Amino acid sequence: MSPSGAEVIRQIKQQVEEVDPAEVSEHQGNGVVLVDVREGEEWDRGHIPGAVHVPRGYLESRIDGAVPDRDARVILYCASGQRSALAAHTLKELLGFSDVASMTGGITLWKDRGYEVEVPKVLTPEQKERYGRHLLLPEIGTEGQARLLDAKVLLLGAGGLGAPTALYLAAAGVGTLGIVDDDEVDLSNLQRQVIHTTDRIGMPKVDSAEATIKALNPDVDVVKHPVRLDASNIMEIIDGYDVIVDGVDNFPTRYLLNDATVRLDIPVVSASILGFDGQLSVFKPHDGPCYRCLYPVPPPAELAPSCGANGVLGVLPGTMGLLQATEVVKLVTGIGEPLIGRLLLYEALGATFTELKVRRDPECPICSREPSEISDAEMGVFPDYEAFCAAAG
């Protein structure tokens, strides 16, 4: 006679190591991977902080993304300790995990003992469908999507670089997109600035960008800054943003932005383009070099032509802008290795990428100082960058 389901569970539980919630609480974060194997709705109602979510039904297909190391210490939990025991058995016997345990009593006992439970941001059914392809990625999942929805990203310019970046960040569900641009849509923009349209020529770019973003994803709150960024307004505009996307077309603003973001500790995803060439890097204050570490002084005017004067391949800002958007998503969700301390060069004609190291300059006039060492009186006070760069030219 075949054994009953209850008997099979009993037998499997005997073969699996079980640990008490007290032990899990004690070892949390010490290299232990805690995996919640319950269904999505159960996870949404509350889970153990720091746990990763791999529903038991998807265990075999998703565990590699969540726990790549077969020798990692893995502790599974569910509601009561049964499903996690079965899942632990699968990981050990079928998938070759060497150090797996199941938490006794599940999250029910964990809660009874008074340990902390985190209730995640819950996505609406429409959001679950819209961001479904993100939710399938263990690296992003509901938690990463919630971070994107809570993120505030500022785009400097709704031009060549800003246009594709804004489109994809809006599609990805970045909750707040600020756009700084005082320009209007011009026919000559449309060769590359794909967020604008022919019937919007003459319209302020911030309004045109907002219309496209809202049509693409109504989840996104667009904050329009129809001004030119300068020393008098930069601190007020950029304060409160999580990440800034720099695609500005002049050196004075790039240096000004660098100094302000170092002071406010805001990471900048920076790109520049000319002709068939692009450059990309991430400047995360104090974690890596800043723009001044890479380029301490701007080049003279004859070595710093703009795209307006020299031309640019229309798809190039698309390529570079989407690399920027990718770095933004990585910074917001905390996944991957952002391009900090590295400069990526792209040469479209040869189809080559070159990566160069960028070191922090211990003598850097800006980022070698702690922001706290900069007095209130100094905050917001900048040298006259226009004159500085003109003098350099």
Place this chain on the structure above:
Amino acid sequence: MPLIKIPVVLRQSVGGEKEVRAEGGDVGTVLRALADRHPDLSSQLFGPDGSLNRYVNVYLNDEDVRVLDGLDTTVRESDVLNVLPAMAGGV
């Protein structure tokens, strides 16, 4: 001879080439040999005192020569030098 990659803004000074080669056992010798062939390049790379202009970064393979031995950094036949001024284009 080591390969030198020339950025867009300096290509006109070297006859439009993206990549050129020049003789030399260290970074300074290689770059000066190149500047001797293309005099326009000289003032763009070097200041009046012969040092590298601060707005030009030169990388030996993937490392900034300033964190190596500057213009005295040894260059091998198989090395690649990247000359890189800042770019600000974004429109």
